[in-house]
Amino acid sequence: MSLAINLFSPLQLGCYTLPNRVVMAPMSRNRAGEGNVPTALNATYYAQRASAGLLITEATQVTPYGQGYPATPGIHSPEQVKGWQRVTEAVHTRGGRIFLQLQHVGRISHPSLQPNGVLPVAPSAIAPEEGEAATYEGSKPYVTPRALETDELPGIVEAYRQGAENALAAGFDGVEVHGANGYLLDQFLRDGTNKRTDAYGGSVENRARLLLEVTEAIVGVWGADRVGVRLSPSNTFNSMTDSDSKATFGYTINALNRFGLAYLHLIEPSEADERHGGTLTPTVYFRPFFKGLLMTNGGYDRDKANAAIARGDADLVSFGTLFLANPDLPERFQSDTALNAPDPSTFYGGDERGYIDYPALELQVR
Numbered sequence: 001m002s003l004a005i006n007l008f009s010p011l012q013l014g015c016y017t018l019p020n021r022v023v024m025a026p027m028s029r030n031r032a033g034e035g036n037v038p039t040a041l042n043a044t045y046y047a048q049r050a051s052a053g054l055l056i057t058e059a060t061q062v063t064p065y066g067q068g069y070p071a072t073p074g075i076h077s078p079e080q081v082k083g084w085q086r087v088t089e090a091v092h093t094r095g096g097r098i099f100l101q102l103q104h105v106g107r108i109s110h111p112s113l114q115p116n117g118v119l120p121v122a123p124s125a126i127a128p129e130e131g132e133a134a135t136y137e138g139s140k141p142y143v144t145p146r147a148l149e150t151d152e153l154p155g156i157v158e159a160y161r162q163g164a165e166n167a168l169a170a171g172f173d174g175v176e177v178h179g180a181n182g183y184l185l186d187q188f189l190r191d192g193t194n195k196r197t198d199a200y201g202g203s204v205e206n207r208a209r210l211l212l213e214v215t216e217a218i219v220g221v222w223g224a225d226r227v228g229v230r231l232s233p234s235n236t237f238n239s240m241t242d243s244d245s246k247a248t249f250g251y252t253i254n255a256l257n258r259f260g261l262a263y264l265h266l267i268e269p270s271e272a273d274e275r276h277g278g279t280l281t282p283t284v285y286f287r288p289f290f291k292g293l294l295m296t297n298g299g300y301d302r303d304k305a306n307a308a309i310a311r312g313d314a315d316l317v318s319f320g321t322l323f324l325a326n327p328d329l330p331e332r333f334q335s336d337t338a339l340n341a342p343d344p345s346t347f348y349g350g351d352e353r354g355y356i357d358y359p360a361l362e363l364q365v366r
């Protein structure tokens with residue numbers, strides 16, 4: 001009898017042998033310390049979850065101009081690098097592997113989060129239609145961002161490259177480029193937010209240029225086998241639209257093949273995307289476009305994930321809210337144990353409550 005491949009089948013991802021395919025999805029928890037420096041509390045949180053095949057950190061700004069929410073960590077100051085060293089050491093001590101998610105939020109920021117209160121930057125001067133900016137003083141209306149000049153774009157690429165180099169110094173095992181969920185790189189990709197007339201706007205080749213340049217710069221630091229890219233083709237969050245998302249993401253995913261990345265991380269369409277009238281394209285549609293490992297995410301439980309892997313629709317599955325609430329999610333999946341329920345009231349910001357106090361299973365020696 002041959003056993004089907006499932007979440008517990010080991011997998012070679014780039015230069016790492018993962019003991020399982022249960023990945024912790026990137027999740028902002030807004031609990032960084034002063035100066036947006038990771039703390040011992042953050043180290044405990046990630047170390048508790050070290051049995052994941054791979055941990056992906058919360059989105060981490062590569063420049064102070066890329067911050068979009070209170071208390072999100074950065075990777076641009078020496079103190080932040082030191083703070084992250086604490087996290088990576090704690091995870092490695094528990095035998096885990098951890099990639100840093102590199103972020104610039106673009107227009108989702110607010111002047112109150114920007115150095116000297118300047119306007120957030122974006123491909124074009126278009127404010128998000130829905131929602132509000134999250135600031136230290138509570139929610140505020142979004143401002144219309146400033147469109148980046150063409151000659152500023154090398155500086156954006158350099159910020160990502162420097163962030164990648166800092167991540168290496170912080171002891172990470174790799175990095176994930178955040179190209180999803182309506183932040184800067186996604187704003188460039190999609191034609192609802194990108195109305196540029198230079199080499200970075202118009203055709204899909206031009207709209208994908210910044211993501212590809214950023215990826216190339218990061219691959220130059222890390223080597224492709226320790227770099228992943230996250231995309232969200234169906235996402236409508238942060239007022240994102242595209243007139244032809246299948247073509248936009250089909251081209252982009254195909255173009256990413258040139259690097260030989262560790263993985264591509266795609267987010268499935270959600271109920272919110274459906275409510276907002278987005279084009280709902282399941283990740284399996286893009287499977288044939290990518291010539292490497294595909295990680296899927298969004299609404300998966302154990303059985304759905306096992307089925308996707310057994311069918312060959314994806315190679316790994318990342319779990320967000322379930323991992324947030326279950327520090328030992330792989331063990332619970334494997335032993336078919338009941339799961340802790342996530343508490344949304346403690347998702348963003350706060351202290352150790354709803355962060356490091358979700359119970360793990362008692363160790364049972366039989």
Ligand SMILES: Cc1cc2nc3c(=O)[nH]c(=O)nc-3n(C[C@H](O)[C@H](O)[C@H](O)COP(=O)(O)O)c2cc1C
Nearest residue numbers: 025026027028058059297298299300319320321347
């Ligand atoms: C509290 C919270 C914070 C999140 N922060 C991020 C983030 O920093 N970067 C990112 O790419 N996605 C982020 N997401 C999206 C998750 O990675 C994931 O796509 C989403 O939770 C759907 O997966 P799930 O159904 O397994 O929870 C966040 C989700 C949650 C619930």
